[in-house]
Every structure is written in structure tokens, then in C-alpha cells.
Amino acid sequence: xxxxxxxxxxxxxxxxxxxxxxxxxxxxxxxxxxxxxxxxxxxxxxxxxxxxxxxxxxxxxxxxxxxxxxxxxxxxxxxxxxxxxxxxxxxxxxxxxxxxxxxx
Amino acid sequence: xxxxxxxxxxxxxxxxxxxxxxxxxxxxxxxxxxxxxxxxxxxxxxxxxxxxxxxxxxxxxxxxxxxxxxxxxxxxxxxxxxxxxxxxxxxxxxxxxxxxxxxxxxxxxxxxxxxxxxxxxxxxxxxxxxxxxxxxxxxxxxxxxxxxxxxxxxxxxxxxxxxxxxxxxxxxxxxxxxxxxxxxxxxxxxxxxxxxxx
Amino acid sequence: xxxxxxxxxxxxxxxxxxxxxxxxxxxxxxxxxxxxxxxxxxxxxxxxxxxxxxxxxxxxxxxxxxxxxxxxxxxxxxxxxxxxxxxxxx
Numbered sequence: 001x002x003x004x005x006x007x008x009x010x011x012x013x014x015x016x017x018x019x020x021x022x023x024x025x026x027x028x029x030x031x032x033x034x035x036x037x038x039x040x041x042x043x044x045x046x047x048x049x050x051x052x053x054x055x056x057x058x059x060x061x062x063x064x065x066x067x068x069x070x071x072x073x074x075x076x077x078x079x080x081x082x083x084x085x086x087x088x089x090x091x092x093x094x095x096x097x098x099x100x101x102x103x104x
Numbered sequence: 105x106x107x108x109x110x111x112x113x114x115x116x117x118x119x120x121x122x123x124x125x126x127x128x129x130x131x132x133x134x135x136x137x138x139x140x141x142x143x144x145x146x147x148x149x150x151x152x153x154x155x156x157x158x159x160x161x162x163x164x165x166x167x168x169x170x171x172x173x174x175x176x177x178x179x180x181x182x183x184x185x186x187x188x189x190x191x192x193x194x195x196x197x198x199x200x201x202x203x204x205x206x207x208x209x210x211x212x213x214x215x216x217x218x219x220x221x222x223x224x225x226x227x228x229x230x231x232x233x234x235x236x237x238x239x240x241x242x243x244x245x246x247x248x249x250x251x252x253x254x255x256x257x258x259x260x261x262x263x264x265x266x267x268x269x270x271x272x273x274x275x276x277x278x279x280x281x282x283x284x285x286x287x288x289x290x291x292x293x294x295x296x297x298x299x300x301x302x
Numbered sequence: 303x304x305x306x307x308x309x310x311x312x313x314x315x316x317x318x319x320x321x322x323x324x325x326x327x328x329x330x331x332x333x334x335x336x337x338x339x340x341x342x343x344x345x346x347x348x349x350x351x352x353x354x355x356x357x358x359x360x361x362x363x364x365x366x367x368x369x370x371x372x373x374x375x376x377x378x379x380x381x382x383x384x385x386x387x388x389x390x391x392x
Binding site: 023 | 146148149150152153154206210211213214215217218221222226228229230231232248251254255257258260262271273275277280
Binding site: 004007011014015017018019021022027030031034038041042045046049052053054055059062063065066069070073074076077078080081083084085087088089090 | 345
């Protein structure tokens, strides 16, 4: 029973992440939606699948390895894209920008 | 003149830090065994069968690889206690607790982003915080954890005069004071990381 | 087979969100928006591959998912380097 709840929760988080990428105003806030919702939704769905699969234990552990790799790789890529977007010249819509104070 | 003095001071501090750290570097065979303890379970899980021939091939291959790549993972680990204590503490206490903490943080941040999408109550800003970690691996894990905690995204890392600063994009700015913002953003993750990385 | 129906529904929802994100890839105002859209779609494809592995009970698809995830990360890093140089191909 708990695996179906986890599956539905992950799907809802994925849908909200997609809506966030469509609705947020600039690149950095879109990256917030992309990173957190993708990582959370993917990890929840993969844990549900590991509980659901009819397979030996080593194969179930492979789902957890996939979830771990997603949690390790996704923030790194978003960090690189955010830094690249700042160097590309996109001004963030923010109230205070301490990064621009130090790099005039 | 001013810039020359600043660069010189920075070089001296970096060298002092490196010598302090090199004095307590862990020996070579311990580094090989720690890397091997990480790589062998990964081989077992990814290859997916547990016949003795497969396990033997995997043990030999990962031993060769870990003797070549011994500095990549374990160069920044604190050397305290002997190897058995450290390995058991890492595998049975430290990593599961960090995994459970981070899992609940990820769920909380997903729910919070969903709330922000529905009500659009955002007030973004980029703040600068200071961290006590100095090694590359420690800063990487801290930056990834900050990205996964609710409402924050790491932009850049800057080292200046032997201290490390992080620039963080915060979706709902509460305070601009550096210490308070650091308390709010880092939380207890930094304490956990300081137990292993220097 | 209630379980298979749930999983097929999950794949359909993921496809729908990918279609929503295609708007951001096609009409994104700037280049980093497109990169974010492509990375997100690829993560969803990774999850879809894992769900297909459970539906068909063919678990070699998980290896494909791991390889696709790593290729995605390398591609994202290359795009980030490209943006960091100011959009010039050298």
C-alpha cells in the first residue's frame, strides 16, 4: 500500500516542478523548481519501484543506487548551469545581489 | 603594493594550512583500503549477480583501480582513530544518519517549492555566507546539501585569505546578516561534515 | 493487474509533464532556459526507463538508465562551460 502512496506523491511533485518551470520569472528560480522537484520526485518514485519490483535483493538495490546517483549529480549540474548563466550575462530579478558587489 | 602584500599573505596562509594538513595525512595503505571499501559494494550492486567467480573478478579489478585512484575520494578525510573504527563509524553511523536527514530535507523542499508555485510568494536574493570547511570534497558535499535544502541554491564558491565563502541564491530572503544567514542556511549539515572532512 | 495499470498511468503523467516542458525548450527567452528544460526532460526519461524495467520485468534497462543519467550530467556540464565563455564556440 505504501508504495502506491509514494508513487502518487512523486508524480504530484513532478507535475508541480513542471508547472514551476513554466511559471517562475527568471532562470535562477526556474532552477530551484527543476532541481528540487526533479530530485525529490525521482527519488520517491524510485524507492516506490524498489518496493514494488518482483526481483532479487541485488536488483532492488540497483534502484537505490540510481536514486543516490540522481541525488549526487542533479545539484551539481544545476550549480554549474546557474554559474554559467550568471557569467553569460543574465541579470537576476532579486532584491539584493551580493555576487555583483564582489564582481563589478 | 597593497595587492602584492595581499597576495603574499594569501600564499603564506595557504602554505601553513597545507602543512598542517599534510602532517596529519592518513597513510597510503589505509587510503587504498578505504577506496576499496567504497568501490567493491558498487561493483556488486551494478553487476547484479553474486557468484564467487564474479565476486573474485570484481575484488581484483577494484583493488587495482583503488591502488591507482587512492587520492580521489580519501585525500580530504580527517585522520583520527584507527582504520577499523573509522570504516565502521562511517558505514554504520555517519552515512545512514546523513542519508535520513537529507531525505527528509529533500521532501520538505519539494513541498515548499510546490507551495511557492501555487501562491508565488517569492522574494529572491543572493547572499554571501562563510563556511569553516576547507577541503575540496567537503565544500562539494556542503554545496550539494545546500542546494537540496529548502529554498536555497548555491551559485559560486570563492576562497579568499584562507577562508571559504559561498554565494547562495535564496528564494525568500529573511535576513542579510552573514552569521544569521549562515545559521539559517547551513543548519546542522556543516557539523555532520566537519566530523569526517577537514 | 492493478499494479501495471498504476505504472502505465505514471508513465503517461511523466510524458504529459515532458510535453509541458517542451514549451520552455522551444520558446524559452534565453539559452539557459532551454538548457534547464532539456536537463529536466532527460531526468524524466531516466525515471520512465526505470518504470519500464518494472513493467516488462527486464532489469537490464536499469543499466541503460544509469548510463543515460551520466551522459546527461556530462552534457549539462559542457553546456555550462559553453555559457560561461559567453556563448562562443572555440
